[in-house]
Amino acid sequence: MLRDKPEGSQLRAWRPGCSSGEEAYSVAMVIMECIQESGRRYEFQVFGTDLDAGAIAKGRAGLYPASIAKDISPERLERFFSRAESSYKIKKM
Numbered sequence: 025m026l027r028d029k030p031e032g033s034q035l036r037a038w039r040p041g042c043s044s045g046e047e048a049y050s051v052a053m054v055i056m057e058c059i060q061e062s063g064r065r066y067e068f069q070v071f072g073t074d075l076d077a078g079a080i081a082k083g084r085a086g087l088y089p090a091s092i093a094k095d096i097s098p099e100r101l102e103r104f105f106s107r108a109e110s111s112y113k114i115k116k117m
Contacts, residue, residue, distance in 0.1 A: 026062045035068035041075075045083025048072030049114055053104055056117070086114030 039048040052070040105112040
């Protein structure tokens with residue numbers, strides 16, 4: 025997808041039914057990694073939607089249990105999360 029986009033283009037991704045945000049954040053992480061690999065600059069936004077307002081609020085908070093460490097590489101944990109007591113919080117980028 026990036027090969028066909030001129031540098032400086034804006035990218036948008038939509039993740040419907042994103043529940044508490046894991047999928048939307050995962051998409052954002054992969055996009056950031058692909059942009060970095062390309063060596064070019066792009067702006068991007070990831071939109072997550074769900075019918076459950078409580079799930080959306082949880083996703084916006086970006087707070088996940090420490091148990092995510094078994095599913096996420098140490099490199100991604102360090103780059104995209106900060107440790108908050110017994111949990112991990114998505115870093116603002």
